[in-house]
Amino acid sequence: MRQSEWIQRAYKVLPAGNFGNFESSVVICEAKGSRLWDADGNEYIDLLLASGPMILGHGHPEVVEVILEQIGKGTTFFANNPAGIELAEVICDAMACAEQVRFLSTGGEADMYAIRLARAFTGRDKIVKFEGGYHGMSSEAQMSLAPEKRVDFPNAVPDSAGIPAAVRQDVLIAPFNDSEVTASIIEAHASEIASVIVEPMQRCIPPQQGFLEFLRDICNQHDIVLIFDEVVTGFRLAYGGGQEYYGVVPDLCTLGKLIGGGFPLSAVAGRADIMSHFDKAKVGSDGFLMQVGTLSGNPMASVAGLKTLEIMRRPGQYEKLRQNGSAIQQHIHQSLNEFEIGHQIFGEMSQFDLIFADQIVNDYRDSQSGDATIMTRFLRELRKNRILKSPTKYYISLALTEEDLSQIGEAIRQSVKALVEVV
Numbered sequence: 001m002r003q004s005e006w007i008q009r010a011y012k013v014l015p016a017g018n019f020g021n022f023e024s025s026v027v028i029c030e031a032k033g034s035r036l037w038d039a040d041g042n043e044y045i046d047l048l049l050a051s052g053p054m055i056l057g058h059g060h061p062e063v064v065e066v067i068l069e070q071i072g073k074g075t076t077f078f079a080n081n082p083a084g085i086e087l088a089e090v091i092c093d094a095m096a097c098a099e100q101v102r103f104l105s106t107g108g109e110a111d112m113y114a115i116r117l118a119r120a121f122t123g124r125d126k127i128v129k130f131e132g133g134y135h136g137m138s139s140e141a142q143m144s145l146a147p148e149k150r151v152d153f154p155n156a157v158p159d160s161a162g163i164p165a166a167v168r169q170d171v172l173i174a175p176f177n178d179s180e181v182t183a184s185i186i187e188a189h190a191s192e193i194a195s196v197i198v199e200p201m202q203r204c205i206p207p208q209q210g211f212l213e214f215l216r217d218i219c220n221q222h223d224i225v226l227i228f229d230e231v232v233t234g235f236r237l238a239y240g241g242g243q244e245y246y247g248v249v250p251d252l253c254t255l256g257k258l259i260g261g262g263f264p265l266s267a268v269a270g271r272a273d274i275m276s277h278f279d280k281a282k283v284g285s286d287g288f289l290m291q292v293g294t295l296s297g298n299p300m301a302s303v304a305g306l307k308t309l310e311i312m313r314r315p316g317q318y319e320k321l322r323q324n325g326s327a328i329q330q331h332i333h334q335s336l337n338e339f340e341i342g343h344q345i346f347g348e349m350s351q352f353d354l355i356f357a358d359q360i361v362n363d364y365r366d367s368q369s370g371d372a373t374i375m376t377r378f379l380r381e382l383r384k385n386r387i388l389k390s391p392t393k394y395y396i397s398l399a400l401t402e403e404d405l406s407q408i409g410e411a412i413r414q415s416v417k418a419l420v421e422v423v
């Protein structure tokens, strides 16, 4: 069946014609290594990586082998299983903050429970979240996720319909990388704040020197739980995540994407005294945080995650990942410089973004300052040149070959050239 027919069928049964994650104009039928094929048989190089998890590429033979073996043994149990227990051990070894782990199925769920856990632990209600920070789809996380309206800090703007007005009162919004304003917000409400939740690299905006250290100190000072959302950065920036890469240890972290090896699995991990609120025997009825999930600790996801992380531990993997990212960044710079188009790349080598602006990106507002019209055209051209990527991120995999990298370079050059011809 042709792609256009699939698209028509999708529009009938799916709101907006899609699953809510990616736009409706492409229907992916197959993926292998660094490549994807749509329903018309068009081949793409994958820089979307299923929004992050496929760091090894699609259908890695060693991952496929453990998945096939696990299918024969059972796909889900709603009970402890060896793979899940082992994965929890691997997470505790890898993540500096992790003494214990609770598994969930999605990153957003992990963030929601991490926030609730901080509330259970501190007995306080308010949280501090950064403007533009992404923590899934809970009511709290939807506050000032991608606000079009500029309001004064710490006021929160809901980015979704259907959120009770009362939620706004408990979410204080701060500017990422601005210690002064963040400190004044925290100090004004310290005794009511349960947690500060932050992506150690917010979307693709790296923390400025000292910002995460400042958050660590101020949270210590006021007994506030510091949560690093490492759903993206965990095992990607470094094996030990953003907390290893930037050298700051939170109280809790959330993980997703890579730890399920392409299957639905996420986790809250952190200090045992905080995690004990998942254990009624330790904290009693009043402190107990009820949490149950049908697929939590799913063995299929756990074996895929375990194998993915084992492969990531092999020597040279992070160097290779960063080299791949660096090669793509160089291609972008070269082509845009050649045609004298002002731009900024921000992020780290394993994951970054581009804007058409001269300004260095330090926070959400800076990240919105680029020329959106040129970006829309550029993204359209990249797609025409058979690069599949999210509108806001370049996700780098280990599956990229030298041939892929030079093909990406050529696709970027052609896309930039097309931009110039239109302008």
Ligand SMILES: Cc1ncc(COP(=O)(O)O)c(C=O)c1O
Pocket (backbone or CB within 6 Å): 051, 105, 106, 107, 108, 109, 111, 134, 135, 136, 137, 199, 229, 230, 231, 232, 256, 257, 266
């Ligand atoms: C930083 C961050 N946190 C949480 C999430 C939510 O994860 P999920 O889509 O698995 O719910 C995402 C998703 O991309 C994310 O980037």
